[in-house]
Amino acid sequence: DLSSDRAALLALRSAVGGRTLLWDVTRPSPCSWAGVNCEDNRVTVLRLPGVALHGTIPTGIFGNLTGLRTLSLRLNALTGPLPSDLSACVTLRNLYLQGNLFSGEIPEFLYSLHDLVRLNLASNNFSGEISPSFNNLTRIRTLYLENNKLSGSVPALDLPKLEQFNISNNLLTGSIPTKLRSYKSSSFLGNSLCGGPLGACPGEADNGDFNIDGSKKKKKLSGGAIAGIVIGSVVAFVVIVAILFLLCRQKSSKKTSSVDIARTVKHPEVEIPGEKLPELESGGGYGNGYSVGAAAAAAMVGNGKSEAANASGGAAAGAKKLIFFGNGPRVFDLEDLLRASAEVLGKGTFGTAYKAVLEAGTVVAVKRLKDVTITEKEFKEKIESVGAMDHESLVPLRAYYFSRDEKLLVYDYMPMGSLSALLHGNKGAGRTPLNWEIRSSIALGAARGIEYLHSQGPNVSHGNIKSSNILLTKSYEGRVSDFGLAHLVGPSSTPNRVAGYRAPEVTDPRKVSQKADVYSFGVLLLELLTGKPPTHALLNEEGVDLPRWVQSIVKEEWTSEVFDLELLRYQNVEEEMVQLLQLAIDCSAQYPDKRPSISEVTRRIEELRHSTLREDQPNAVHDIDDGSSR
Numbered sequence: 001d002l003s004s005d006r007a008a009l010l011a012l013r014s015a016v017g018g019r020t021l022l023w024d025v026t027r028p029s030p031c032s033w034a035g036v037n038c039e040d041n042r043v044t045v046l047r048l049p050g051v052a053l054h055g056t057i058p059t060g061i062f063g064n065l066t067g068l069r070t071l072s073l074r075l076n077a078l079t080g081p082l083p084s085d086l087s088a089c090v091t092l093r094n095l096y097l098q099g100n101l102f103s104g105e106i107p108e109f110l111y112s113l114h115d116l117v118r119l120n121l122a123s124n125n126f127s128g129e130i131s132p133s134f135n136n137l138t139r140i141r142t143l144y145l146e147n148n149k150l151s152g153s154v155p156a157l158d159l160p161k162l163e164q165f166n167i168s169n170n171l172l173t174g175s176i177p178t179k180l181r182s183y184k185s186s187s188f189l190g191n192s193l194c195g196g197p198l199g200a201c202p203g204e205a206d207n208g209d210f211n212i213d214g215s216k217k218k219k220k221l222s223g224g225a226i227a228g229i230v231i232g233s234v235v236a237f238v239v240i241v242a243i244l245f246l247l248c249r250q251k252s253s254k255k256t257s258s259v260d261i262a263r264t265v266k267h268p269e270v271e272i273p274g275e276k277l278p279e280l281e282s283g284g285g286y287g288n289g290y291s292v293g294a295a296a297a298a299a300m301v302g303n304g305k306s307e308a309a310n311a312s313g314g315a316a317a318g319a320k321k322l323i324f325f326g327n328g329p330r331v332f333d334l335e336d337l338l339r340a341s342a343e344v345l346g347k348g349t350f351g352t353a354y355k356a357v358l359e360a361g362t363v364v365a366v367k368r369l370k371d372v373t374i375t376e377k378e379f380k381e382k383i384e385s386v387g388a389m390d391h392e393s394l395v396p397l398r399a400y401y402f403s404r405d406e407k408l409l410v411y412d413y414m415p416m417g418s419l420s421a422l423l424h425g426n427k428g429a430g431r432t433p434l435n436w437e438i439r440s441s442i443a444l445g446a447a448r449g450i451e452y453l454h455s456q457g458p459n460v461s462h463g464n465i466k467s468s469n470i471l472l473t474k475s476y477e478g479r480v481s482d483f484g485l486a487h488l489v490g491p492s493s494t495p496n497r498v499a500g501y502r503a504p505e506v507t508d509p510r511k512v513s514q515k516a517d518v519y520s521f522g523v524l525l526l527e528l529l530t531g532k533p534p535t536h537a538l539l540n541e542e543g544v545d546l547p548r549w550v551q552s553i554v555k556e557e558w559t560s561e562v563f564d565l566e567l568l569r570y571q572n573v574e575e576e577m578v579q580l581l582q583l584a585i586d587c588s589a590q591y592p593d594k595r596p597s598i599s600e601v602t603r604r605i606e607e608l609r610h611s612t613l614r615e616d617q618p619n620a621v622h623d624i625d626d627g628s629s630r
């Protein structure tokens with residue numbers, strides 16, 4: 001009953017300390033203590049993440065907490081083996097013990113907790129083998145065992161409900177069993193494993209055709225199949241040769257078609273690839289200096305530091321020039337841009353973006369548009385309206401260049417990169433920890449930028465809100481980039497990597513309503529809070545359907561499990577985090593009418609940021625581990 005639950009919690013408190021010491025033990029009921037929830041006069045939820053618990057949990061505690069459904073002790077400094085009387089908690093559904101120093105073998109009793117749905121033992125010192133008895137946990141959906149010292153081979157797990165699985169960074173060896181081969185390679189990396197996503201094991205064909213135990217299926221091809229393969233190969237070969245032949249002919253006939261800029265700047269020594277834009281990205285990689293010279297800004301070819309664009313050249317130089325917006329100083333001209341050294345920032349839907357460092361030291365981002373099919377007049381009209389957008393939360397478009405073959409847009413360069421890179425890029429040492437203050441500031445900047453765009457008229461929307469289009473200032477304010485581009489390019493360039501952000505009602509990605517922008521912004525907020533990329537948001541990375549995933553979790557009433565671990569260290573803002581999560585869920589509602597307007601979104605973010613600042617002045621955010629507390 002509740003009094004024995006209370007006694008057990010007090011025993012836990014005196015054994016492992018930490019912030020449980022702040023519990024008001026004068027209260028007769030434990031249900032109001034931080035991290036404790038009750039139902040029907042029993043403690044059902046105990047959540048103590050990141051509260052500086054330390055030491056070994058003795059037996060005699062959890063044996064009494066038999067009403068527990070959720071136990072979260074993650075991100076503490078708990079040591080030793082798991083207490084054996086945890087076996088009495090047979091109604092446990094969610095067990096989060098990651099980020100501690102637990103050691104010893106994964107105890108057998110865990111396999112008798114048949115109600116377990118989520119089990120996270122990652123980032124501890126567990127050793128020994130992974131037991132095939134995990135197969136007893138038939139309801140398990142999440143099994144995280146990464147970053148331990150588990151050894152031996154991986155047993156043939158067959159868990160029908162398993163969705164999330166990770167055993168990376170252990171000491172495991174051998175072949176990945178067939179049923180686990182559908183998980184991506186990151187679930188297995190950091191071991192000596194082979195097979196499935198890690199590539200075939202020695203002596204194993206790479207077609208993934210295996211028996212349950214990992215042995216290869218013996219199959220013979222019929223005579224018909226062999227004949228089919230042979231004929232198919234011959235036909236494919238002939239087709240490829242024909243295509244190559246046609247391409248070669250086309251290439252030689254077009255050889256000098258895009259030389260406008262080069263001719264303009266009189267740069268005969270640079271050969272301009274006529275039809276195919278240079279594949280700078282594949283060869284060069286980031287950080288290499290390339291001349292933007294010659295067709296240059298145009299082609300941004302890796303021609304080395306060619307002395308392009310000498311200033312004396314250019315009979316027609318006046319005809320083709322950079323057109324600047326606003327009244328700001330024209331600190332560079334086309335020739336400067338052509339001479340700049342360029343580095344590829346990335347390839348997007350509308351073309352490739354480059355960082356260009358001009359000789360005078362100015363740095364700009366140049367976007368080279370592909371697939372612009374509209375006329376120069378139309379382009380000018382549309383780009384003028386983009387250039388007229390002026391708000392501190394937008395990345396300003398400074399200038400553009402238009403010729404028959406090249407269309408360039410020049411933006412302010414944002415040295416801190418994109419939100420996407422910040423969240424999913426370098427996770428190693430030296431990385432800025434993304435605390436609540438930074439994340440909520442980025443969210444607010446992005447919301448304000450979108451609010452400004454929407455204020456320009458009921459039909460004005462961004463159409464491509466996603467984390468790579470939110471760029472950051474040095475003080476980590478979010479700024480919205482890439483607005484208005486969808487209207488400049490042909491249908492084949494409509495945003496195609498935004499599936500995870502796209503509202504369910506959007507069928508034509510070029511016609512995106514303001515409410516659809518709000519949906520995308522909601523997904524972006526979920527990404528900020530969970531640290532997870534939405535489906536397909538990143539190349540080569542499978543994400544999750546964030547709105548569905550978050551909603552499934554929130555329904556199960558363990559909201560705080562969705563937050564990025566890094567964010568959870570800032571416990572004193574959990575209330576605000578939950579409010580932002582609620583806002584994100586409202587924005588990503590299935591029906592457009594149910595979503596708030598972006599002005600309301602901005603207001604709600606402002607409010608919840610104010611409440612953090614009010615409570616925590618002078619320092620907005622404290623780290624839970626630095627001893628500060630609410």
Ligand SMILES: Nc1ncnc2c1ncn2[C@@H]1O[C@H](COP(=O)(O)OP(=O)(O)OP(=O)(O)O)[C@@H](O)[C@H]1O
Pocket residue numbers: 345346347348349350351352353365367395411412413414415417418464468469471481482495496
């Ligand atoms: N002004 C800028 N300053 C710094 N980095 C930028 C700038 N503009 C774009 N980038 C970065 O360059 C890369 C390519 O950007 P780009 O906008 O071309 O593609 P994208 O955002 O990945 O996709 P999409 O074209 O659909 O918006 C991205 O990582 C983006 O964050």
